[in-house]
Amino acid sequence: MSNYNDNPFASSHSLDANPFDDPQDDHNARLEQIRQREADLERRETELNKRADQIRAHGRKNWPPFFPIIYHDIKEEIPEASRSLITRLYQLWLVLLVTLIINMIACIFILVAGSADGGRDVGSSIGYLFVISATSFLLWYRPIYNGYMKEQSLYYYLYFFFGGFHLLFSIYMIIGIPSTGSAGLIQTVQMFSRHQWAAAVLALIATIGWLAQGLGNAFYYRLIYAHHTAAGHTMEKAKTEFAAHGARAYFTRG
Missing domain, CATH: 1.20.5 (Single alpha-helices involved in coiled-coils or other helix-helix interfaces)
Structure with missing residues (x-):
């Protein structure tokens, strides 16, 4: 139908x-x-x-890749609004690591070029490579990583203290005083004046590295201080957090 x-x-x-x-x-x-x-x-x-x-x-340890001792994952642990800042700080730490390596190689070339203080420079530069790379990660990068992850005052004050020392150390390395282990500006000028081109170019690259990571860290130091102030972090809060959590919370997410 x-x-x-x-x-x-x-x-x-x-x-x-x-x-x-x-x-x-x-x-x-x-x-x-x-x-x-x-x-x-x-x-x-x-x-x-x-x-x-x-x-x-x-x-959960995944860093460093060749011998994991801590867990480090910016994408997972850091809030989205702060990921770019922490990523830039991590990249600056990598620039520091590369600069330390180049600085050591430059000091070796300075020694070969006949510098009277070359032996001291090489010895100090080797020490910097191992000591500064480790302490910079643990004492200023990791605290601010934890600071943005947990938003706790204690980590910000740790960063400001040790990050400030790192900025002073960067200035010291940029200057490049002979016998200090720095292939910085003074060493660069001396090598160019002696026509030791290989040592001069390596020292110049090291100087640029020290300058780049120093300026970068100074820029982010200021940004982080502004964030810390706006977030209302205080020394009293830092003391309370240290009393409650102590050092055990340093590498943990809690």
């Missing part, structure tokens, strides 16, 4: 449909979407398996 509400003149075909479309193209497009989804799932599964293996082998 026919329905009186039906329009006998209505077309059974959609007006939106293009009669010239090739059904095979739609089929191929759907297959391509399925393949992309499968590839994404496989990639995610591989990443999860790799992370699971990492956790089984080292717990």
Whole structure:
């Protein structure tokens, strides 16, 4: 029986449909979407398996990659609004590490070039490479990392104290006084004046490195101080947090 509400003149075909479309193209497009989804799932599964293996082998420790001793994940632990700042600070720490290596190599070339204080420079530069790289990470980078992760006053004051010392150390290394282990400005000028080109170029690169990471750290030091003030962090809060948590909270997320 026919329905009186039906329009006998209505077309059974959609007006939106293009009669010239090739059904095979739609089929191929759907297959391509399925393949992309499968590839994404496989990639995610591989990443999860790799992370699971990492956790089984080292717990949540993942840094440094060649010998994990702490957990370090800016994307996971730092709030989105602060990730770019902490990422830049981490990059500045990497610049510092590279600068320490170049500084040591430059001091070796300065010694070979016949500098009277070259032996002291090499010895001090080797010490800087191991001591400054470790202490800078632990004493100013890690505190501000924890500060933005936990938003606790104690970590900000640790950063300001040791970060301030690092800025002074950077100025000291930029100057480049002979026998101090710095292939800085004075050493660079001396090597150029003696036409010791290899030592001069390496010392110049080291000087630029010290200058770049020093200026970068000074810029972010100011930004972090402004954030610390706006957030209402105080020394009294820092003392209370230290009394409550102590040193055990240094590397933890709690």
